[in-house]
Amino acid sequence: MGMGFLKGLIWLDLGGNNLTGNIPFTISGLERLQRLNLYNNMIEGLILEEICQLRNLGELDLSNNRISGVIPNCISNLSLLERLYLGSNRLESSIPLNIWGLENLFSLDLSFNSLGGHLSSTMKKMQTLEYLELSRNEIAGEIPSIIGAFESLRFLDFSNNSFQGGIPQSFGNLKGLDLLELSYNNLSGAIPKSLEALPYLKDLNLSFNKLVGEIPSSGPFVNFTAESFLGNSALCGNPVFGVPPCPTIPTYQNSEMKNILIKCILLVIASIITLVILVYLLRRLRKSNMEIPTSLNEFPALEHRMISYQELCQGTNNFCESNLLGVGGFGSVYKGILSDRTIVAVKVLSLQLSGAFKSFDAECKVLRTIRHRNLVKVITTCTNPEFRALVLEYMSNGSLEKWLYSHNYCLDLLQRINILVDVASALAYLHQGQSESILHCDLKPTNILLDEGMVAHVGDFGIAKILVENKDSTHTKTLGTIGYIAPEYGFEGKVSIKTDVYSYGITLLEVITRKKPTDDMFTGDFTLRQLVIASIPDRMMDVVDEGLLRIEDGRDTIALQSILSSIMELGLRCSEELPDTRMDIKDVLVKLNKIKSTFFENRNRVTRHDD
Template sequence: MLSISLNPLNITIPETIGNFSGSLKSFYARQSQIRRQIPMGIGSLKNLTLLDLSYNKLSGNLPSTLGGLEELQRLYLGDNNIGGNIPEELCQLIKLGELFLSNNKISGSIPNCIGNLNLLQKLNLSYNKLTSSIPLSVWNLENLLFLDLSSNSLGKSLSPNMRTLRVIEYVNLSHNQITGNVPSIIGAFESLENLDLSKNSFQGHIPDSFGQLKGLDQLNLSNNNLSGAIPKSLEALRYLKYLNLSFNKLSGEIPSSGPFANFKAESFLGNEALCGNSIFGVPPCTSPSSKEARVKQLLLRYIIPSIASFIIFAILVIMLRRHPQYNMQIPSSLFTLPTVDQRMISCHEVCRGTNSFCESNLLGIGGFGAVYKRILSDGTTVAVKVLNLHLEGTFKSFDAECKVLRAFRHRNLVKVISECSSPEFKALVLQYMSNYSLEKWLYSHNYYLNLVQRVGIMVDVASALDYLHNGQLECVVHCDLKPSNILLDEDMVAHVGNFGIAKILVENKDATQTKTIGTIGYIAPEYGSEGRVSIKCDIYSYGIILLEMITRKKPTDEMFVGELSMWQWIASIPDKMKVMDDGLLKIEDGRDVTIMQTILLSILELGLRCSKELPDERLDIKDVVAKVNNIKLALLGNRNKGV
């Protein structure tokens, strides 16, 4: 065995690697800053069973000589800059059990001969540039447990002639261009725990056979063109904890039994024809016989009076405008309508429900006001952000937050339920977060986050930033990302909030100038010194938060004085395990110590790369999302193996 992992070597692998002893079986060189191409000579290591070159700076193409590693069982080349195609010679590795090529720049198609790898258990080709369709032979890998082909450009439809994979546990085909129907044969994957087909172009119905996936824990079919009703058979999925069917064309009644009793409106957003329980954010269902009566009732109660009121109002406006002595400004708030998923809540109800904003209901104080807990008349608990109108910039902050939160919808962004605005009072009614903020969990003595929870929060926040930066036509920069603005719901899912100083970058513009400055310690150097705002400012803040979560030290800690910053402190210590939060060093039973240390160091390295001083040296959010998801998979894999 040769292990040189986790060293800043900054070297290339020499062509003479092939001269190593024929008895070499394991070669570990993970995260060692290895550059350039994998040499052709590596194919001479005939007895090699494990090759790990992941998390390096490898480039060039995959050498065809890899096919000569006839004893190879595990090949890890993820998180590099490898390009070119997947050589068909890899199909000669008939003993291969795990193949990880994720987060590279590999293009072309998945070779059809991959079906020859009969012993393959884990296949990860995610975050590449693969095109064409998924070959039918992939579904012949009867020992496959884990399949991730997400974030590529794979197209066409899935073959209805797929074989039944009875042992597979994880399938992720999200972020591709796959069309056609969802094959019902997937319902026969009896061991499946996680299925993600989101962000494709699937159409047709959700297969009724999905009700047979008895062990399913997570199902994501969002952002497709699926139609028809949600199958009642899904009520039988007793272990289903996460469901996302949002942004499709589904219709009919949402089931209410089984796991559906625990789901909320977020699972069904963007399906205009759904109906059912009000907790799902949809209208109640009506029987066909009462449809005509319902239409008449709507006409009489709402539509006709509204039209009449508008006509009368328009006549009054015209008359007033014709008489200058009575000319006046019509408040724009008269035309303000609630946005999708919002409620109309009067200022009176907001004030009355918080006992005039007494201290016992105070949740926190921010730069432009305070946040209070509030229970509405229907029993719903919300958070009310009351703006301090005496502070300079309050009105601008209110407008910015309304614009961002009203327009965007994402699982990891705090939702705005309503807004209350008058000359004397401005407030936002927001989604209530019962587990408060990340800052409270990091620094309160009676709270503790384990590594799985911390990594989950890292993934949630990265997902929110990806949506803000890339999910809409207009890019949004948060500008004040910090632990106190990362809020946790009852399931410990993280939501990014407080968009009071957020900036919207218009199309074709990658930066803007501002005089508004975020929080010291989290703001990027170019933002603090020049007021220059770009998406790389959020990446910097995210990197600082990663370092803070893993060291449990604030960037403003008293130890960081003069020229010594958190980044410099971490970078200067050779043994990086010494900077870790002591609570994370207590390895749980059943976990591999070496793997856990590798995961912790991966998080630390990611934080350092995100918080580089120069913006161009920081990672893109797409790369960040890929890396934190890989970290999460590695962590969960370590837990599941129980070694």
């Protein structure tokens, strides 16, 4: 297979075929390749080091094949890699240490292999990793505590290995963790009480280990059942967990512990008094100009890059129509190239439109306070008395709207699930990631943009609202898009975080059905939501996007129907009439990740059956 001459190729997807043989060494000639998908085939041989020459690669999916040998050390050369899927192969040896140095890695799946060795305690802290799947291997040794510093981690599955030692206390720092799977290992010691601090932990499986002591009872543990703790004979605690009550501590031990506690408290109080006296004396000696800043606001703010109006004119060919990317409610967006060759999107406001200045101020206020991998990044602003523009990160694959309705494009099911996960992650961050909730108020496919790796980014915050802390809702003039607006927003101008959840639910249904909520077929009380409700369960496949069904043709029909049904059920639960009955976006994320795991499990099952 000679393919090295395809030097301009960006995306190669040959997944789900019956390819045999080895990966050709000529693959190194695909210099600009960003996505390489060879999953669900019968490819054998090794992972060639030639793959490490594809320096622009953002996604590598070789899962569900018969690839053997080791993961090459040169994998660290792929510094832009975001998704690495090598699951369900025949890989051996240990995981290369430098794989943990891939700073942009978002998702790592090495499950269902024969990988052994230990996970090194010297691995680097991974800032962006959200999905870590190492199940069904032969990895031994202790779980490194550094994994507790992977702050973005949402999904962690180390089940069916040979891990020993205790569950790291540092796992209590994984505040965004939705799923923790450690079953079928040789873990010992107590279950860390630090896990009680994980607010979004919905799935926990510690069964069939050698854990001892009391099972924590607060935080997420109030929702767990005995299934999470089976096969650990020395656990105790609440009988609801299927374990005996813990023995009470003898009275004399209680008394001794109280004495120790009192001594510790007195020691702390004495230390505080001493510290206060020292601080007082130190301040008396200092001059007035030696004061220490007490607020973050007293430190100089970080500044965005300065870009002149002239540079924007030059970079957009004087805002030429050929550079126009799209037109929105308050202005136009142009593709531009800055003086350092950075490609950007320039959002220019039409100042003559009513509300344009308010829109610009709202967007600036929101964008300067947030940063998340699934939000469009603002690079800087450019203003003068007659001009207002936002300079934004350029999204080379355009909008979700384009991918849904252009005849030249079609998304497979995994891509759609990934996009829905990305958007839900962005909303969860906006709603719950800071002290004051941020509402988008206009979520729809045109405001969901896709980068070169098909990662979704939510943009266009022109009518966003910031809710002050402890306030559930506010009232405002309705400016959202018909079809996506929640009922309470459209009729009363009332918004809350559940307003965005409604728009998300409608968008989700649109992504699966490829039908706009504003389509001519929807009149009166007959809506996209009513169409989906009427189709479940018997005629569900009649409303699913025909293009999606063509792509997924050949999959297990029952499994596919089950996955699609679960997704559409989420859409319906998010778009309920009453705000209080809609799902929390964090729970939506948990459900979507479960659906994604089911998707991979079914794909693995089909592959193993074919083998």
